């Protein structure tokens with residue numbers, strides 16, 4: 001079997017187009033404020049792409065880049081100010097934060113109405129109670145990929161590999177809401193391959209390069225790769241890519257020093273899965289598209305509520 005590749009670009013563009021059409025008829029301009037603390041390299045790239053996409057779609061974006069020495073008290077005060085600012089519709093504090101700041105304390109401070117990441121305890125609770133909630137962008141994007149690719153979710157066995165607050169846990173809940181039978185696996189799971197081989201839909205979000213091998217995948221499954229890792233080792237690259245891709249990847253390593261690889265071994269997934277999301281060009285693009293969607297949703301709700309309509 002050669003898996004069909006599910007293009008994140010195509011689906012992300014569809015969603016961004018829909019958001020742009022909605023923005024065009026709004027009687028106000030929405031504002032998204034992104035807060036970044038310190039110099040984490042990956043965070044700089046992610047935030048750059050969030051700001052750029054906001055601007056492309058006509059969302060006003062504000063980027064607050066704070067020094068790594070910012071104290072927790074200072075950051076709490078900044079969030080509090082953003083909570084009370086009438087022109088700000090969405091607040092996103094990019095994670096990870098420097099070690100001296102308690103992430104939970106910050107996430108708890110973000111007003112649930114402006115929490116476009118869906119990380120505040122109120123939104124997490126609402127999601128678990130199947131109430132209307134702003135859902136975390138990456139797992140919400142995975143659901144969009146599945147639905148828009150006509151991959152059945154209801155009644156199927158979905159296995160989520162990873163239990164993070166950002167992806168694994170909300171992913172499991174969103175799949176459950178779509179009536180999948182859901183299993184969550186993690187680093188302490190015994191007989192992992194035995195469980196993942198039962199998955200009709202396998203979502204990998206563990207942050208371990210190429211961890212999911214052919215033996216973990218049921219023939220004909222849908223494999224969603226949420227991981228983003230750097231590979232610079234040429235021998236490792238040979239294990240990960242088949243002849244259709246290897247040369248291009250080796251060129252990328254030569255030029256940039258690394259190539260992006262997910263949590264799934266793409267060569268082996270292509271041989272066993274029916275559908276597979278690539279890295280790069282898969283789930284990652286959906287995260288930003290869903291953030292735009294959440295921002296407009298938050299803006300509409302808050303501004304319409306404010307007007308008492």
Ligand code: GUN
Pocket residue numbers: 092093094095096117137138166287
């Ligand atoms: N770090 C990694 N992914 C995310 C995300 O979706 N939102 C935020 N705020 N930080 C992240």
